[in-house]
Amino acid sequence: RCAIEKPETHVDRAKQYEKFVNDEIFSGFEYPMSLKDIQSFEKRSYNSKYKYPKMSINIYSYDEKFNIVPLQISEMYDAELEVDLLYVKQEDKSHYVLITDLNRLVSSQLSKHKERKFLCRRCLSHFYKSGDLTDHLEICKQHEVCKPIMPYPSQTTKFT
Known part of the structure; x- marks a missing residue:
């Protein structure tokens, strides 16, 4: 709700x-929502x-090095509002932020x-021109969500 207003x-x-708790669009879900419920809410x-x-609604998490990684990315491409959430899990508790x-x-x-x-x-690929991103999205939408990991400059790759 905090992303809307x-x-x-x-x-x-x-x-x-609190004034939004009884809105019909939010009813019927357990909170915090599961990833599956977020997809249902998005469709609703x-x-x-x-x-x-x-x-x-796009959900991101973080890896062991605290790099942001996609967790669940929306397939709704004609949205009026794009919402990005960070899923934080500590022991048996979880929270969306x-x-x-x-970008930042x-x-x-x-x-x-x-x-x-x-x-x-x-x-999470980046481009310096909006046209390059537009071209990339046409290809990216055809594949499963993933984050490409490139080797560090100090690493070497050998082909045999």
Whole structure:
């Protein structure tokens, strides 16, 4: 809910969102939502009887080196609102955190260059021209979601 209508202050307080708890679009789910429920909610947002925008919801997590990795990426490509969430799990507790700027979150793990990057939400590849991203998306959408891992410059690859 915090991605749709952000409160001006105290965004971390549950009280800010109590007025939305009884909205029909949010009913019928256990909270925190499972990944499967998030897909169902996303599909529900495409139903015109609800007053909310059509949403695509992308879930990211992090690996052992704390690099951001795709966990569940939306297949809804005509959304009016793209929502990115970080899934945080510690022992037996889990939580979703709204990512307000995915580019900023992953920028340092992608490149040392400071200029603007155009980011593919599906595989986290980056481009310096929006047209290059558009071309990439046409190909990327045809494949399973994955994050390409390139070797470090100090590593060598041998072909035999």
